[in-house]
Amino acid sequence: MTQQILVLDEGTTSTRAMLFAADGALIDSAQQELTQIYPAPGRVEHDPREIWHRTLACAREMVEKAGGARNIAAIGITNQRETVVAWDKSTGEPLANALVWQDRRTADFCKRLREAGHEAEVQRATGLLLDPYFSATKMRWMVENEPAVAAAAKAGTLALGTVESWLVFKLTGGEFISDASNASRTLLLPLDAAGFDPGLCDLFGVPRQALAEVSDNAGNFGTSLPELFGAPIAITGLAGDQQSATIGQGCLSPGETKATYGTGAFILANKGQGIPVSANRLLGTVLYQIDGRRTFALEGSVFVAGSLVQWLRDSLGLLGTASETETLARSIPDSGGVVIVPALSGLGAPHWRPEARGVIAGLSFSTGRAQIARAALEAMAHQTDDLARAFAADGAKWTSLKIDGGMSANDWMAQDIANILDLPVERPEFVESTALGAAMLAGVGAGLYPSLEDASAAMRGGLDHFMPDMSAAERELRSAQWQKALSAA
Protein backbone atom coordinates (compact mmCIF):
# COMPACT_ATOMS: atom_id res chain seq x y z
CA MET A 1 0.00 0.00 0.00
CA THR A 2 2.97 2.36 0.03
CA GLN A 3 2.35 3.01 -3.66
CA GLN A 4 -0.50 5.49 -3.28
CA ILE A 5 -0.10 8.98 -4.72
CA LEU A 6 -1.61 12.09 -3.14
CA VAL A 7 -2.53 14.84 -5.62
CA LEU A 8 -3.25 18.39 -4.50
CA ASP A 9 -5.42 19.95 -7.22
CA GLU A 10 -5.45 23.66 -6.56
CA GLY A 11 -8.24 25.17 -8.69
CA THR A 12 -9.58 28.70 -8.95
CA THR A 13 -12.82 28.03 -7.09
CA SER A 14 -11.81 25.09 -4.93
CA THR A 15 -8.91 23.09 -3.56
CA ARG A 16 -8.98 19.30 -3.69
CA ALA A 17 -6.86 16.45 -2.43
CA MET A 18 -7.15 13.21 -4.40
CA LEU A 19 -5.76 9.83 -3.51
CA PHE A 20 -4.67 7.66 -6.46
CA ALA A 21 -3.53 4.06 -6.62
CA ALA A 22 -0.29 3.50 -8.53
CA ASP A 23 -2.32 2.14 -11.47
CA GLY A 24 -4.15 5.49 -11.79
CA ALA A 25 -7.41 4.44 -10.08
CA LEU A 26 -8.95 7.19 -7.99
CA ILE A 27 -9.39 5.96 -4.43
CA ASP A 28 -10.98 8.99 -2.79
CA SER A 29 -11.00 12.78 -2.74
CA ALA A 30 -11.77 15.73 -0.49
CA GLN A 31 -12.70 19.24 -1.59
CA GLN A 32 -13.15 22.70 -0.07
CA GLU A 33 -14.31 25.93 -1.73
CA LEU A 34 -11.96 28.93 -2.00
CA THR A 35 -13.28 32.39 -1.20
CA GLN A 36 -13.34 34.68 -4.26
CA ILE A 37 -12.47 38.22 -3.21
CA TYR A 38 -13.67 40.98 -5.59
CA PRO A 39 -12.36 44.30 -4.20
CA ALA A 40 -13.35 46.28 -7.33
CA PRO A 41 -14.49 45.62 -10.92
CA GLY A 42 -11.83 43.65 -12.77
CA ARG A 43 -10.01 42.72 -9.57
CA VAL A 44 -9.94 39.15 -8.23
CA GLU A 45 -7.98 38.02 -5.16
CA HIS A 46 -7.50 34.92 -3.00
CA ASP A 47 -6.30 34.67 0.58
CA PRO A 48 -3.03 32.65 0.52
CA ARG A 49 -3.55 31.56 4.15
CA GLU A 50 -6.91 30.12 3.21
CA ILE A 51 -5.39 28.32 0.20
CA TRP A 52 -2.81 26.75 2.47
CA HIS A 53 -5.12 25.83 5.37
CA ARG A 54 -7.86 24.35 3.19
CA THR A 55 -5.34 22.44 1.08
CA LEU A 56 -3.78 21.07 4.25
CA ALA A 57 -7.18 20.05 5.67
CA CYS A 58 -8.11 18.18 2.47
CA ALA A 59 -4.67 16.54 2.31
CA ARG A 60 -4.91 15.39 5.95
CA GLU A 61 -8.28 13.80 5.22
CA MET A 62 -6.73 11.78 2.38
CA VAL A 63 -3.66 10.82 4.43
CA GLU A 64 -6.01 9.41 7.05
CA LYS A 65 -7.94 7.59 4.31
CA ALA A 66 -4.67 6.09 3.10
CA GLY A 67 -3.98 4.71 6.57
CA GLY A 68 -1.15 7.17 7.28
CA ALA A 69 1.65 9.01 5.52
CA ARG A 70 3.78 5.88 5.27
CA ASN A 71 1.31 4.44 2.78
CA ILE A 72 1.79 7.38 0.43
CA ALA A 73 4.71 7.19 -1.98
CA ALA A 74 4.55 10.75 -3.24
CA ILE A 75 2.73 14.07 -3.50
CA GLY A 76 1.91 15.68 -6.86
CA ILE A 77 0.63 19.25 -7.15
CA THR A 78 -1.31 20.87 -9.99
CA ASN A 79 -2.62 24.40 -9.81
CA GLN A 80 -4.40 27.41 -11.27
CA ARG A 81 -1.67 29.09 -13.27
CA GLU A 82 -0.43 32.73 -13.36
CA THR A 83 -1.89 33.64 -9.94
CA VAL A 84 0.76 35.37 -7.78
CA VAL A 85 1.42 34.97 -4.05
CA ALA A 86 3.80 37.28 -2.12
CA TRP A 87 5.23 36.01 1.15
CA ASP A 88 8.14 36.57 3.53
CA LYS A 89 10.83 33.90 3.19
CA SER A 90 11.96 34.39 6.80
CA THR A 91 8.51 33.94 8.40
CA GLY A 92 6.61 31.96 5.74
CA GLU A 93 3.72 34.42 6.12
CA PRO A 94 1.81 35.99 3.19
CA LEU A 95 2.30 39.75 2.72
CA ALA A 96 -0.89 40.47 0.73
CA ASN A 97 -3.79 38.75 -0.97
CA ALA A 98 -2.90 36.69 -4.04
CA LEU A 99 -3.71 38.33 -7.39
CA VAL A 100 -5.69 35.77 -9.39
CA TRP A 101 -5.11 35.08 -13.10
CA GLN A 102 -8.47 36.71 -13.96
CA ASP A 103 -7.39 40.02 -12.40
CA ARG A 104 -7.21 42.83 -15.00
CA ARG A 105 -5.84 45.67 -12.84
CA THR A 106 -2.56 45.82 -14.78
CA ALA A 107 -4.21 46.34 -18.19
CA ASP A 108 -2.93 49.93 -18.48
CA PHE A 109 0.67 48.93 -17.77
CA CYS A 110 0.42 46.17 -20.40
CA LYS A 111 -0.95 48.68 -22.88
CA ARG A 112 1.95 51.06 -22.19
CA LEU A 113 4.46 48.28 -22.80
CA ARG A 114 2.68 47.34 -26.02
CA GLU A 115 2.64 50.94 -27.20
CA ALA A 116 6.35 51.20 -26.43
CA GLY A 117 6.85 48.32 -28.88
CA HIS A 118 7.87 45.56 -26.45
CA GLU A 119 5.42 42.85 -27.47
CA ALA A 120 7.42 41.29 -30.31
CA GLU A 121 10.59 40.80 -28.20
CA VAL A 122 8.58 39.49 -25.23
CA GLN A 123 6.67 37.05 -27.44
CA ARG A 124 9.88 35.86 -29.09
CA ALA A 125 11.51 35.18 -25.72
CA THR A 126 8.62 33.84 -23.62
CA GLY A 127 6.00 32.65 -26.12
CA LEU A 128 3.43 34.89 -24.38
CA LEU A 129 1.68 38.17 -25.16
CA LEU A 130 1.52 41.40 -23.15
CA ASP A 131 -1.64 40.76 -21.19
CA PRO A 132 -2.58 41.20 -17.51
CA TYR A 133 -3.45 37.46 -17.46
CA PHE A 134 0.24 36.56 -16.97
CA SER A 135 2.11 36.91 -13.65
CA ALA A 136 4.83 39.53 -14.19
CA THR A 137 2.71 42.68 -14.15
CA LYS A 138 0.82 41.38 -11.11
CA MET A 139 4.16 40.95 -9.29
CA ARG A 140 5.14 44.51 -10.14
CA TRP A 141 1.76 45.80 -8.95
CA MET A 142 2.24 44.14 -5.57
CA VAL A 143 5.73 45.57 -5.10
CA GLU A 144 4.49 49.05 -6.03
CA ASN A 145 1.20 49.06 -4.15
CA GLU A 146 1.47 46.78 -1.12
CA PRO A 147 3.68 48.38 1.57
CA ALA A 148 4.48 45.02 3.24
CA VAL A 149 5.60 43.58 -0.11
CA ALA A 150 7.78 46.63 -0.79
CA ALA A 151 9.33 46.42 2.68
CA ALA A 152 10.18 42.74 2.27
CA ALA A 153 11.68 43.46 -1.15
CA LYS A 154 13.90 46.09 0.47
CA ALA A 155 14.88 43.73 3.30
CA GLY A 156 15.68 40.96 0.81
CA THR A 157 13.14 38.53 2.32
CA LEU A 158 10.44 38.79 -0.36
CA ALA A 159 9.24 35.69 -2.19
CA LEU A 160 7.04 36.08 -5.27
CA GLY A 161 5.68 32.84 -6.65
CA THR A 162 2.84 31.02 -8.33
CA VAL A 163 0.55 28.75 -6.32
CA GLU A 164 2.60 25.52 -6.60
CA SER A 165 5.60 27.52 -5.36
CA TRP A 166 3.65 28.76 -2.32
CA LEU A 167 2.42 25.24 -1.45
CA VAL A 168 5.88 23.64 -1.80
CA PHE A 169 7.33 26.36 0.47
CA LYS A 170 4.67 25.71 3.13
CA LEU A 171 4.75 21.91 2.84
CA THR A 172 8.55 21.67 3.08
CA GLY A 173 9.10 24.57 5.45
CA GLY A 174 11.27 26.59 3.08
CA GLU A 175 12.06 25.02 -0.32
CA PHE A 176 11.68 27.83 -2.85
CA ILE A 177 11.11 26.52 -6.37
CA SER A 178 8.76 27.07 -9.30
CA ASP A 179 8.29 24.31 -11.86
CA ALA A 180 9.05 25.10 -15.49
CA SER A 181 5.40 24.78 -16.65
CA ASN A 182 4.21 27.35 -14.12
CA ALA A 183 7.31 29.52 -14.54
CA SER A 184 6.62 29.70 -18.28
CA ARG A 185 3.37 31.58 -17.54
CA THR A 186 5.04 34.51 -15.78
CA LEU A 187 6.51 36.44 -18.77
CA LEU A 188 9.86 36.19 -16.96
CA LEU A 189 11.13 32.83 -18.25
CA PRO A 190 12.59 32.70 -21.76
CA LEU A 191 11.52 29.37 -23.27
CA ASP A 192 15.19 28.55 -23.96
CA ALA A 193 16.65 29.65 -20.59
CA ALA A 194 17.07 27.55 -17.45
CA GLY A 195 15.92 30.32 -15.12
CA PHE A 196 14.16 33.67 -14.82
CA ASP A 197 15.73 36.37 -16.97
CA PRO A 198 17.21 39.53 -15.38
CA GLY A 199 16.41 41.62 -18.48
CA LEU A 200 12.74 40.63 -18.42
CA CYS A 201 12.66 41.26 -14.66
CA ASP A 202 13.93 44.79 -15.32
CA LEU A 203 11.40 45.38 -18.11
CA PHE A 204 8.49 44.33 -15.88
CA GLY A 205 9.86 45.87 -12.67
CA VAL A 206 10.10 42.58 -10.75
CA PRO A 207 12.97 42.13 -8.24
CA ARG A 208 14.95 39.13 -9.54
CA GLN A 209 16.05 38.07 -6.03
CA ALA A 210 12.38 37.57 -5.02
CA LEU A 211 11.96 34.77 -7.59
CA ALA A 212 12.39 31.04 -7.10
CA GLU A 213 14.72 28.60 -8.78
CA VAL A 214 13.05 27.00 -11.81
CA SER A 215 12.70 23.23 -11.38
CA ASP A 216 11.78 20.15 -13.41
CA ASN A 217 8.19 18.87 -13.36
CA ALA A 218 9.14 15.44 -12.01
CA GLY A 219 11.92 14.84 -9.48
CA ASN A 220 12.65 15.25 -5.82
CA PHE A 221 11.40 18.64 -4.66
CA GLY A 222 11.77 18.06 -0.92
CA THR A 223 9.65 16.31 1.70
CA SER A 224 6.70 17.56 3.69
CA LEU A 225 7.44 18.57 7.29
CA PRO A 226 6.92 15.48 9.48
CA GLU A 227 4.45 17.27 11.77
CA LEU A 228 2.02 17.97 8.89
CA PHE A 229 0.99 14.38 8.12
CA GLY A 230 2.64 12.33 10.90
CA ALA A 231 5.63 11.38 8.71
CA PRO A 232 7.38 13.09 5.81
CA ILE A 233 6.10 12.52 2.25
CA ALA A 234 8.22 13.28 -0.82
CA ILE A 235 6.93 15.92 -3.25
CA THR A 236 7.83 14.57 -6.69
CA GLY A 237 5.47 16.04 -9.31
CA LEU A 238 4.44 19.62 -10.12
CA ALA A 239 2.59 21.18 -13.10
CA GLY A 240 0.22 23.97 -14.06
CA ASP A 241 -3.34 22.71 -14.53
CA GLN A 242 -3.53 22.85 -18.34
CA GLN A 243 -0.13 21.25 -18.82
CA SER A 244 -1.07 18.61 -16.27
CA ALA A 245 -4.29 17.82 -18.16
CA THR A 246 -2.31 17.51 -21.40
CA ILE A 247 0.00 14.98 -19.72
CA GLY A 248 -2.99 13.23 -18.09
CA GLN A 249 -4.50 12.84 -21.56
CA GLY A 250 -1.29 11.16 -22.69
CA CYS A 251 -0.37 13.85 -25.24
CA LEU A 252 3.31 12.92 -25.04
CA SER A 253 4.23 13.00 -28.75
CA PRO A 254 4.38 15.99 -31.10
CA GLY A 255 0.98 16.77 -32.67
CA GLU A 256 -1.09 15.15 -29.90
CA THR A 257 -3.67 17.68 -28.75
CA LYS A 258 -6.18 17.99 -25.93
CA ALA A 259 -9.12 20.33 -25.41
CA THR A 260 -10.60 20.91 -21.96
CA TYR A 261 -14.19 22.20 -22.04
CA GLY A 262 -15.03 23.79 -18.70
CA THR A 263 -16.12 27.38 -18.08
CA GLY A 264 -13.87 28.26 -21.04
CA ALA A 265 -11.94 25.92 -23.30
CA PHE A 266 -8.16 25.38 -23.24
CA ILE A 267 -6.44 23.64 -26.11
CA LEU A 268 -2.80 22.51 -25.98
CA ALA A 269 -0.83 20.68 -28.66
CA ASN A 270 2.45 18.91 -27.90
CA LYS A 271 5.19 20.57 -30.00
CA GLY A 272 8.07 18.33 -28.98
CA GLN A 273 11.52 19.73 -28.22
CA GLY A 274 11.42 22.63 -30.68
CA ILE A 275 10.52 26.04 -29.29
CA PRO A 276 7.05 26.94 -30.61
CA VAL A 277 6.67 30.12 -32.62
CA SER A 278 3.19 31.40 -33.46
CA ALA A 279 2.20 33.75 -36.25
CA ASN A 280 -1.45 33.40 -35.19
CA ARG A 281 -1.32 34.73 -31.64
CA LEU A 282 -1.30 31.31 -30.04
CA LEU A 283 0.89 30.96 -26.96
CA GLY A 284 4.15 29.03 -26.68
CA THR A 285 4.56 27.36 -23.31
CA VAL A 286 6.57 24.69 -21.47
CA LEU A 287 4.58 21.45 -21.39
CA TYR A 288 7.03 19.79 -19.03
CA GLN A 289 10.73 19.61 -18.12
CA ILE A 290 12.37 16.39 -16.98
CA ASP A 291 16.13 16.01 -16.37
CA GLY A 292 16.48 19.61 -17.54
CA ARG A 293 15.05 18.77 -21.00
CA ARG A 294 11.94 20.64 -22.07
CA THR A 295 8.96 19.56 -24.14
CA PHE A 296 6.89 22.49 -25.40
CA ALA A 297 3.25 23.10 -26.28
CA LEU A 298 1.27 25.53 -28.35
CA GLU A 299 -1.79 26.82 -26.52
CA GLY A 300 -5.00 28.53 -27.51
CA SER A 301 -7.98 29.38 -25.36
CA VAL A 302 -11.62 30.13 -25.97
CA PHE A 303 -13.15 32.37 -23.31
CA VAL A 304 -16.71 31.04 -23.40
CA ALA A 305 -17.59 27.33 -23.43
CA GLY A 306 -19.65 25.89 -20.54
CA SER A 307 -20.38 29.42 -19.37
CA LEU A 308 -22.64 29.82 -22.45
CA VAL A 309 -24.73 26.89 -21.24
CA GLN A 310 -24.73 28.40 -17.74
CA TRP A 311 -25.94 31.70 -19.18
CA LEU A 312 -28.78 30.00 -21.08
CA ARG A 313 -29.75 28.24 -17.86
CA ASP A 314 -29.28 30.94 -15.21
CA SER A 315 -29.76 34.27 -17.01
CA LEU A 316 -32.29 33.31 -19.70
CA GLY A 317 -33.93 30.43 -17.82
CA LEU A 318 -34.08 28.38 -21.04
CA LEU A 319 -32.68 25.22 -19.43
CA GLY A 320 -33.26 23.36 -16.18
CA THR A 321 -29.83 21.70 -16.23
CA ALA A 322 -26.70 21.92 -18.40
CA SER A 323 -27.12 18.33 -19.56
CA GLU A 324 -30.60 19.13 -20.93
CA THR A 325 -28.81 20.71 -23.91
CA GLU A 326 -28.04 17.19 -25.12
CA THR A 327 -31.69 16.00 -25.08
CA LEU A 328 -32.80 19.23 -26.76
CA ALA A 329 -30.10 19.02 -29.47
CA ARG A 330 -31.10 15.43 -30.26
CA SER A 331 -34.81 16.31 -30.49
CA ILE A 332 -34.40 18.19 -33.81
CA PRO A 333 -32.60 17.41 -37.09
CA ASP A 334 -30.77 20.77 -37.24
CA SER A 335 -30.69 24.18 -35.57
CA GLY A 336 -33.10 25.61 -38.16
CA GLY A 337 -30.45 28.08 -39.28
CA VAL A 338 -29.81 29.47 -35.77
CA VAL A 339 -26.13 30.26 -35.08
CA ILE A 340 -24.73 31.49 -31.76
CA VAL A 341 -21.35 33.21 -31.60
CA PRO A 342 -20.54 33.09 -27.87
CA ALA A 343 -18.43 36.27 -27.76
CA LEU A 344 -20.06 37.29 -24.45
CA SER A 345 -16.70 38.52 -23.15
CA GLY A 346 -14.98 39.21 -26.46
CA LEU A 347 -13.27 36.66 -28.70
CA GLY A 348 -10.09 34.86 -27.63
CA ALA A 349 -7.67 32.93 -29.83
CA PRO A 350 -7.27 33.04 -32.75
CA HIS A 351 -9.39 36.20 -33.21
CA TRP A 352 -8.29 38.24 -30.15
CA ARG A 353 -11.10 40.76 -30.39
CA PRO A 354 -11.89 41.88 -26.85
CA GLU A 355 -14.47 44.36 -28.14
CA ALA A 356 -16.51 41.68 -30.01
CA ARG A 357 -19.89 40.77 -28.51
CA GLY A 358 -22.14 37.73 -28.80
CA VAL A 359 -24.57 37.10 -31.66
CA ILE A 360 -27.64 34.92 -32.05
CA ALA A 361 -28.36 34.86 -35.78
CA GLY A 362 -31.06 33.22 -37.91
CA LEU A 363 -34.04 33.59 -35.56
CA SER A 364 -37.51 32.88 -36.93
CA PHE A 365 -40.97 32.14 -35.44
CA SER A 366 -40.12 28.45 -35.59
CA THR A 367 -37.08 28.97 -33.32
CA GLY A 368 -37.55 27.37 -29.91
CA ARG A 369 -35.47 26.26 -26.93
CA ALA A 370 -34.18 23.24 -28.81
CA GLN A 371 -32.75 25.30 -31.68
CA ILE A 372 -31.03 27.66 -29.26
CA ALA A 373 -29.59 24.81 -27.18
CA ARG A 374 -28.38 23.01 -30.30
CA ALA A 375 -26.78 26.18 -31.68
CA ALA A 376 -25.01 26.69 -28.33
CA LEU A 377 -23.44 23.24 -28.55
CA GLU A 378 -22.64 23.66 -32.24
CA ALA A 379 -20.70 26.82 -31.36
CA MET A 380 -18.21 24.69 -29.40
CA ALA A 381 -17.29 22.70 -32.51
CA HIS A 382 -16.92 25.86 -34.58
CA GLN A 383 -14.76 27.66 -32.01
CA THR A 384 -12.58 24.55 -31.84
CA ASP A 385 -12.41 24.38 -35.63
CA ASP A 386 -11.22 28.01 -35.83
CA LEU A 387 -8.42 27.10 -33.44
CA ALA A 388 -7.60 23.95 -35.42
CA ARG A 389 -6.91 26.18 -38.43
CA ALA A 390 -4.66 28.49 -36.39
CA PHE A 391 -2.71 25.52 -34.98
CA ALA A 392 -2.31 24.08 -38.49
CA ALA A 393 -1.09 27.44 -39.80
CA ASP A 394 1.49 27.44 -36.98
CA GLY A 395 2.72 23.99 -38.03
CA ALA A 396 0.81 21.97 -35.43
CA LYS A 397 -1.85 20.20 -37.48
CA TRP A 398 -4.06 17.97 -35.30
CA THR A 399 -4.43 14.30 -36.17
CA SER A 400 -7.04 13.63 -33.48
CA LEU A 401 -8.41 15.51 -30.50
CA LYS A 402 -8.60 14.33 -26.88
CA ILE A 403 -11.32 16.07 -24.92
CA ASP A 404 -12.11 16.42 -21.21
CA GLY A 405 -13.64 18.88 -18.74
CA GLY A 406 -17.19 19.05 -17.32
CA MET A 407 -18.81 19.93 -20.64
CA SER A 408 -17.17 17.01 -22.47
CA ALA A 409 -19.70 14.73 -20.73
CA ASN A 410 -22.10 15.84 -23.49
CA ASP A 411 -21.98 13.01 -26.06
CA TRP A 412 -23.84 15.02 -28.69
CA MET A 413 -21.26 17.81 -28.48
CA ALA A 414 -18.35 15.33 -28.63
CA GLN A 415 -19.79 13.81 -31.83
CA ASP A 416 -20.42 17.24 -33.34
CA ILE A 417 -16.80 18.26 -32.67
CA ALA A 418 -15.62 15.09 -34.48
CA ASN A 419 -17.97 15.90 -37.36
CA ILE A 420 -16.95 19.53 -37.82
CA LEU A 421 -13.21 18.90 -37.36
CA ASP A 422 -13.48 15.74 -39.51
CA LEU A 423 -11.18 14.08 -36.98
CA PRO A 424 -11.50 11.26 -34.44
CA VAL A 425 -12.28 12.58 -30.95
CA GLU A 426 -11.33 10.60 -27.83
CA ARG A 427 -12.66 11.09 -24.34
CA PRO A 428 -11.22 9.26 -21.32
CA GLU A 429 -13.72 7.35 -19.17
CA PHE A 430 -11.99 8.97 -16.19
CA VAL A 431 -12.30 12.68 -17.00
CA GLU A 432 -10.11 14.09 -14.19
CA SER A 433 -7.14 14.43 -16.55
CA THR A 434 -5.66 17.37 -14.64
CA ALA A 435 -5.23 15.43 -11.40
CA LEU A 436 -4.13 12.30 -13.28
CA GLY A 437 -1.35 14.25 -15.00
CA ALA A 438 0.03 15.37 -11.63
CA ALA A 439 -0.20 11.79 -10.36
CA MET A 440 1.74 10.60 -13.42
CA LEU A 441 4.47 13.21 -12.87
CA ALA A 442 4.66 12.33 -9.16
CA GLY A 443 4.88 8.63 -10.09
CA VAL A 444 7.84 9.34 -12.36
CA GLY A 445 9.49 11.65 -9.81
CA ALA A 446 9.14 8.98 -7.11
CA GLY A 447 10.67 6.32 -9.35
CA LEU A 448 7.46 4.23 -9.57
CA TYR A 449 7.72 4.60 -13.36
CA PRO A 450 10.87 5.19 -15.43
CA SER A 451 9.19 7.65 -17.82
CA LEU A 452 5.96 9.54 -18.50
CA GLU A 453 5.27 7.09 -21.33
CA ASP A 454 5.41 4.20 -18.86
CA ALA A 455 3.27 6.09 -16.35
CA SER A 456 0.77 6.85 -19.10
CA ALA A 457 0.57 3.22 -20.21
CA ALA A 458 0.04 2.05 -16.64
CA MET A 459 -2.21 4.78 -15.25
CA ARG A 460 -4.55 5.91 -18.03
CA GLY A 461 -7.86 4.08 -18.35
CA GLY A 462 -10.32 3.39 -21.17
CA LEU A 463 -11.47 5.81 -23.84
CA ASP A 464 -14.75 6.63 -25.57
CA HIS A 465 -14.32 7.23 -29.30
CA PHE A 466 -16.31 9.56 -31.56
CA MET A 467 -15.65 9.10 -35.29
CA PRO A 468 -16.57 11.77 -37.85
CA ASP A 469 -19.90 11.01 -39.49
CA MET A 470 -21.06 14.06 -41.45
CA SER A 471 -21.18 14.76 -45.17
CA ALA A 472 -18.75 17.29 -46.56
CA ALA A 473 -21.72 19.30 -47.87
CA GLU A 474 -23.27 19.59 -44.41
CA ARG A 475 -19.93 20.50 -42.85
CA GLU A 476 -19.40 23.23 -45.43
CA LEU A 477 -22.89 24.62 -44.89
CA ARG A 478 -22.40 24.75 -41.13
CA SER A 479 -18.99 26.41 -41.49
CA ALA A 480 -20.32 29.00 -43.92
CA GLN A 481 -23.18 29.90 -41.55
CA TRP A 482 -20.71 30.17 -38.66
CA GLN A 483 -18.30 32.42 -40.59
CA LYS A 484 -21.17 34.71 -41.57
CA ALA A 485 -22.38 35.05 -37.97
CA LEU A 486 -18.78 35.51 -36.77
CA SER A 487 -18.30 38.51 -39.00
CA ALA A 488 -21.32 40.11 -37.28
CA ALA A 489 -19.89 39.57 -33.76
Ligand code: ADP
Ligand atom coordinates in the same frame (compact mmCIF):
# COMPACT_ATOMS: atom_id res chain seq x y z
P1 ADP B 1 -14.55 24.51 -14.51
O1 ADP B 1 -13.50 23.50 -14.19
O2 ADP B 1 -14.13 25.55 -15.49
O3 ADP B 1 -15.22 25.09 -13.31
P2 ADP B 1 -16.08 22.16 -15.35
O4 ADP B 1 -15.02 21.39 -16.05
O5 ADP B 1 -16.57 21.68 -14.01
O6 ADP B 1 -15.71 23.70 -15.29
O7 ADP B 1 -17.33 22.23 -16.36
C1 ADP B 1 -18.54 22.85 -15.98
C2 ADP B 1 -19.13 23.59 -17.17
O8 ADP B 1 -19.60 22.65 -18.14
C3 ADP B 1 -20.32 24.41 -16.75
O9 ADP B 1 -20.19 25.69 -17.33
C4 ADP B 1 -21.55 23.69 -17.30
O10 ADP B 1 -22.49 24.62 -17.79
C5 ADP B 1 -20.97 22.86 -18.44
N1 ADP B 1 -21.59 21.52 -18.52
C6 ADP B 1 -21.52 20.53 -17.61
N2 ADP B 1 -22.16 19.42 -18.03
C7 ADP B 1 -22.64 19.71 -19.26
C8 ADP B 1 -23.38 18.97 -20.25
N3 ADP B 1 -23.74 17.70 -20.05
N4 ADP B 1 -23.69 19.60 -21.40
C9 ADP B 1 -23.30 20.89 -21.64
N5 ADP B 1 -22.59 21.62 -20.75
C10 ADP B 1 -22.27 21.06 -19.59
